[in-house]
Amino acid sequence: MQSALIKDDQDKIINKKKPGRWRESLDKSARKYSLLIILLLFLVISSFANKNFFTAVNLVNVVEQQSVFIILSMGAMLLIVSGALDLSCGAVMALSGCVSIGVFKACGTLPLFLSLSVSIVAALVVSVIANFLSGVMVTKFKVPAFIATLSIMTIARGGALLYTGGQNIYAIGDYHLLGKGEILKVPVPIVIMIVFVIFMYIIMRFTRFGRSSYAVGGNIEAARASGIRVNSIRIRAFILNGILVGIASVIYMARVNSGVPNGAQGYEFQALTATIIGGTSFNGGIGTVSGTIIGVFLIGFMNNIMNILSIDSYIQQMLRGVIIAAAVIWDIYSTSRKNNSVE
Numbered sequence: 001m002q003s004a005l006i007k008d009d010q011d012k013i014i015n016k017k018k019p020g021r022w023r024e025s026l027d028k029s030a031r032k033y034s035l036l037i038i039l040l041l042f043l044v045i046s047s048f049a050n051k052n053f054f055t056a057v058n059l060v061n062v063v064e065q066q067s068v069f070i071i072l073s074m075g076a077m078l079l080i081v082s083g084a085l086d087l088s089c090g091a092v093m094a095l096s097g098c099v100s101i102g103v104f105k106a107c108g109t110l111p112l113f114l115s116l117s118v119s120i121v122a123a124l125v126v127s128v129i130a131n132f133l134s135g136v137m138v139t140k141f142k143v144p145a146f147i148a149t150l151s152i153m154t155i156a157r158g159g160a161l162l163y164t165g166g167q168n169i170y171a172i173g174d175y176h177l178l179g180k181g182e183i184l185k186v187p188v189p190i191v192i193m194i195v196f197v198i199f200m201y202i203i204m205r206f207t208r209f210g211r212s213s214y215a216v217g218g219n220i221e222a223a224r225a226s227g228i229r230v231n232s233i234r235i236r237a238f239i240l241n242g243i244l245v246g247i248a249s250v251i252y253m254a255r256v257n258s259g260v261p262n263g264a265q266g267y268e269f270q271a272l273t274a275t276i277i278g279g280t281s282f283n284g285g286i287g288t289v290s291g292t293i294i295g296v297f298l299i300g301f302m303n304n305i306m307n308i309l310s311i312d313s314y315i316q317q318m319l320r321g322v323i324i325a326a327a328v329i330w331d332i333y334s335t336s337r338k339n340n341s342v343e
Contacts, residue, residue, distance in 0.1 A: 179254025
């Protein structure tokens with residue numbers, strides 16, 4: 001009789017737990033796919049707002065336009081995950097892109113493939129050096145990432161203007177193929193973007209460096225106590241960000257078909273915004289490549305539909321500011337909510 005009562009009580013406890021497990025599973029799925037659902041809803045609403053929105057030509061155009069921001073945002077995501085950030089990427093893009101075009105024009109007698117290869121390497125070298133300096137300031141001299149990258153931003157923008165004499169570089173020849181060419185009828189920027197998305201997904205998901213980056217950003221002291229070389233991880237994160245910024249600069253300059261020393265202004269803020277909207281925590285330790293991509297496309301498609309609907313550019317700028325504030329507030333709210341639930 002007693003064993004039967006005990007079994008009955010156990011069955012009641014199990015039955016009580018089941019709804020909780022269902023709710024927990026549902027909440028987890030909602031959090032995991034909420035961004036994707038929002039993006040899909042936005043696409044559907046925008047397609048009703050204007051018939052020209054949901055066309056193959058427009059969608060491919062938006063993806064091609066956002067290729068630069070996706071590459072930049074993956075670098076921003078990596079740095080924020082590891083507990084840093086980059087305010088210099090727009091200015092570094094201008095400097096490395098202009099240097100790349102200058103090198104390409106200087107290689108005029110070389111075969112096209114070799115000229116393009118040398119010019120890409122030049123962009124990467126400039127961008128990696130700039131980011132390495134930021135990493136050194138952050139790790140060796142304990143300068144806050146905000147200040148370190150702000151100083152590099154000022155230096156890089158001045159360097160771009162000095163290199164070009166404050167003038168745009170025109171007549172860039174076949175360099176534009178890097179931004180307007182096609183590979184098997186797929187735009188080159190999209191091909192490059194896909195390659196680096198896969199690359200970053202593997203880095204963040206399957207490598208020790210990726211796992212260590214999450215650990216450093218989540219709790220730097222715990223990471224250090226577990227034997228992770230914190231300074232090395234952060235410097236490598238800055239270097240990898242430099243590679244991504246350098247690639248983005250080449251695509252950007254090729255797309256505008258000139259070397260623009262004043263170009264890419266504000267790109268750092270759009271990359272940061274997309275990253276935070278994509279679920280990367282500003283406190284570090286949390287972020288994904290897929291979420292970052294969705295964040296970029298949310299902003300990209302929003303800009304696209306506002307342009308199609310001829311919404312005033314000043315209003316668009318105000319809306320972007322509201323989105324930045326909302327994204328940061330939501331990140332702070334979510335973090336505090338998680339901390340309270342743990343306590």
